[in-house]
Amino acid sequence: MDADGHARGYWYGKDPGQKELAVGVLNALRDYRVSEQAMRKRTRSSMLMGEKDLLALRYLFEAEADGRVMKPKDLGDRLGITSASMTTLIDRLVESGHIRREPHPTDRRALIVRPTPASDQEVRHTLGAMHRRMLDVASALSPTEAEVVTGFLRHMSEALDTIDEEPGEATHS
Structure with missing residues (x-):
């Protein structure tokens, strides 16, 4: 050790x-x-939220920042959860005041989900100082260091995203 x-x-x-x-x-x-x-x-x-709840808010904030709307199915697909679980999650987040259901802007048969301004303020209050500290650390890197770190993390992601063959399944040529 x-x-x-x-x-x-x-x-x-x-x-x-x-x-x-x-x-x-x-x-x-x-x-x-x-x-x-x-x-x-x-x-x-x-x-007072679960991991999927926070992740749902993150995806909704990202979509809103990009000018995109999210239907419940889109959000469920991003989260990798079933329609029934998505309904439960949305109900919980609507009840807590973190998101709201709204009519789709172009498809009157569909609904979208959006974060509320209060949830945006709560997340910024809860995570703002930590995000500033992280940005300060990253900003202290030289351009060369930033490229090296970014490349390293991307390669690590690729290494983790690769699915290995099960033992005994390897093909022998």
Whole structure:
């Protein structure tokens, strides 16, 4: 174990040199994820919301910022939940005053869901200082450092998004 409580080489072997630096990067990334998860838990607790509720608000804020509207089905697809679960989530968020149902602007048979101004203010109040601190850290990077970090995180996302074959399913040529 190192001073931060990380098991050295548990997943990655015990090779010295470059691999040790890479393991340090992965441990720092793991620590960041733990901090981010703790922040999300504090936010959910503070706002008395579940994870899907907060994620729904995020998607609705993004759509509104982009000038798009979201039907309940669109939001359910983004969240990966069933129509019944989406109805329950929307009912809960309407009841709490975080979103509202409105007629679709061009399809009179459809409804859209939008965040309320009060929910926008609540999210900004709850997360504003943390987002400013994060932006300050990212803004302190040089352009070259920002490109390296961005590239690294995109490649890590690709590595995590790749589905590995089950053991024994690999094709042998």
